[in-house]
Amino acid sequence: MSAPNMPKVAGIDSTVPAPAHTGPPLDDLPAAPGALIRDRLAGWVSDLTTLHELTERLAGTGSLDSALKELLRAGAALVGARRGLVVLEPADGLGPGTTLGLGLTHADLGHLETVPRRASSYGRLLDGPTARTEPVASPDLLRDTELDPRQREVAVRLGYGASYAVPLVAGTGTHTGAASGLASGGAASGPVSSTVSSAASSAVSGRLGAAVWLYDEPAEPVERQRHLVGLYTRYASQHLSRLLELERARIRMATIAEELLPSRLPRIPGIQLAARHRTGPYGGGDWYDALPLPEGAVSLSVGSVSGSGPGAVAAMGRMRASLRAYAVMEGEDPVAVLSDLELLLRLTEPARTATALFAYAEPAQGKILLAGAGHAPPLIVGDRRTEFVETSLSAPLGMLACWEAPSVELWPAPGETVLLYTDGLLRRTGDPMDRAYARLHGAAASVPPSARNDPGAVADHVLRTVLPDGPGGPGGRNAEGAWNPDSAEDVVLLAARFD
Template identity: 65%
Template sequence: MAAPPSDAALPPGVLIQDRLASWVSDLTTLHELTERLIKTDSLDGALREMLGAGAALVGARRGMAVLEPADGLGPTSTIGLGLAHADLGTIETVPRGSGSYGRLLDGLSEADPPGAGLPDADPPGAGLPGNGSTAPRRPARVPEPIAIRDVRTEEGLDPRHREVAARLGYAASYALPLATEEAGRLGAAVWLYDEPAEPDERRRHLIGLYGRFATEHLARLLQVERARARVATVAEELLPSRLPRVPGVRLAVRHLTGPQGGGDWYDALPLPEGALGLAVGSVSGTGPSALAAMGRLRASLRAYAVMEGEDPVAVLSDLELLLRLTEPARSATALFAYAEPAQRRIVLAGAGHAPPLVVGDHRTEFVETSLSAPLGMLTCWEAPSVELSPAPGETVLLYTDGLLRRTGDATDRAFARLHAAASSVPRTDRSDPGAVADHVLRTLLPGGLDPAVEGEDVVLLAARFE
């Protein structure tokens, strides 16, 4: 049989066509993989997508990805492909300076001796006023990928490295830094081969292109994640650190924060003569400005409640005046209830807020409140208060509009679903206000908060009267 013609024996036109076809195929593959990656909206999801796509590009079956930003600000995580949690723990027992992904995380390439970590870039904040340096930040040096063709014969490996490879059944690895000059080092990925192998030049080129794109995408998600964490921290600091203990009533609260952080809030504060003030509310807008407005509004309501809490209409009237004078461009909803647990008596008033829901063994019904506009939308706000007397063992649910809107239903349908959820609370759970709140949330929002819907927080405050 005649041998196939070599590239040198082929006509130039055929060679060009073959190369063009190969380039088009590679570009199509990269386009498909990056399209899938860009659809991920969480760090964990992006890491898993990147790990699976990288395995296909380098021709490996298993692998792991480590997120460990070089600035030390976190978050950190390790995920595996075809590796159990115990396998990841076993790999992490390899001395960091010997493992390929560990060397990449510490800024070492194949040419660097162990322990030769180099400070590639100025620390975070360098070059900014007040940080002791006026020099512009230098781009981070990106370490080279590390290929180990055969763990058994590779020189300079720690014996523990060979032992772990034999135990887990891999014979070679290819490690790629998740790093670019602009983003810095975010982590590393390593793919494991069952037999001695390494990716050829074409595969190295493809995984390099994909890795740079993945790193930039991870850097964007990292900033979003950190911003969300900061907003969540601020929101929690602005809300009560714990609920008060007042004889005759048991309290529980559930607060779910949206991606950008909204202005939903709650409060529960002891008042003179064994009374209790309960409040929920929502400030228009999202992000830091809404959180700041929410903090100011909640603090003001606490002050008004201490001075005249037995008159909820007066409390909300004062709050209306404050909002119009200090934040004329913002509106808010609020509900304040003055409770006397010993008498099982509640007097409440609401401003543009959804009515409370009473849940008990013999009834599940909304409290009839008068319709009123939100705070900040009228020249003068005032609406009559409503009084109710919960029976022993009944729970009163106060909630924000986010609970209804997060269902995705029209308002009347959302109210009907909320009523049905409260009615279906098992009798064994009705003695625990926390269990009541959890059941309602699980029933209305079985998947939690939809990350695609921005800005709608959920607050559910439950008060069970003994």
């Protein structure tokens, strides 16, 4: 006969002991080895998938700015922060350097820059021979008794209570910001590490900069988050180093191209000149020139050498220098000038072709005599007309055994501007040629009357209208930061306004 059960009364425990054979609660049972292994593998797969997605997005960036922004976004997701900044400051001192923020305005970045470098977390990673190579964690800034007073003031003003900074160091043997291993913290150190280590060697080695993420409240990333962000920043550093070298090469190429073009345009009575030049990411062979000639005349020329890179830039310099010599000798005959240039190109650059437009202008008479070789026609912009100049069709230089085409006379009215340009202006639009010409004509026709007295203002308006800048715009990079296919072309625009 079983013992009677005691009534259940609030606050009184039953005095009947539990049977001896009753087992412990299920929650206290040790997990089966298979369940632990499954949980560990699931964590590894999750971490590997996350890193793969983030590194794929980073690899799709094509410029330093876009890569740095993606680095900030991914790092913030990995460490659980909302805001951050990245400081690009290569240790070799060759630049370029920049500071970008995530969730921070320009004013916020300005406040952060007022903190002494020795006290800032990125300063401790970047400055001096004793710069740290491990992450700098500040889990509770306001309770830190050694905190710099200015840093405390900025933290209160911007409303952040903690920070976590990691160095960006390029080099296959450097593993910055990573913990001793995710295997001890529940993540996949083996597969993930091998994936990140497969990145190609850096183009620029050494310290590149530092990334800092800011927490709204006192906080600190756990071991697993530290290791994930360490693996990610190691891959990001490799990617940034390659983009950095590409950017340096682009800057060098653009500098050389600019040095080969006129440093200033001549001042000639009766005519005002202005030029605009945009170099593509690979460096092209577009040029412009304006050369004073005897009796108050001036030669105007624009042209483009086929190809890109250092070879095209060097060929452009030789072509422009030769064209100047031919302009001095026989500038009054544009056809003869281009014929001489074609012969030179065929003898010295047999593998290249070029387009060119040469004009002999007499401002006092308001007359222009021009000839073109496979080049886009000039455009006249005035109060009463906006029209393309009808020129004869001609093959580019270097494509025929003997080049020759008739010249054309222009009589621009006082106040009208003649625009000479290279076909890069049309190609960068990404439109078919007929639409590109229509866009150019519409841009020139829409020049405000107040701007038509200044050839520089006319050129700027045309460029802004034909090639709008910004994400996705044909005038530069796309939303992912990569150069648009049609924006690889150089652009030259030479404007001559007749008084």
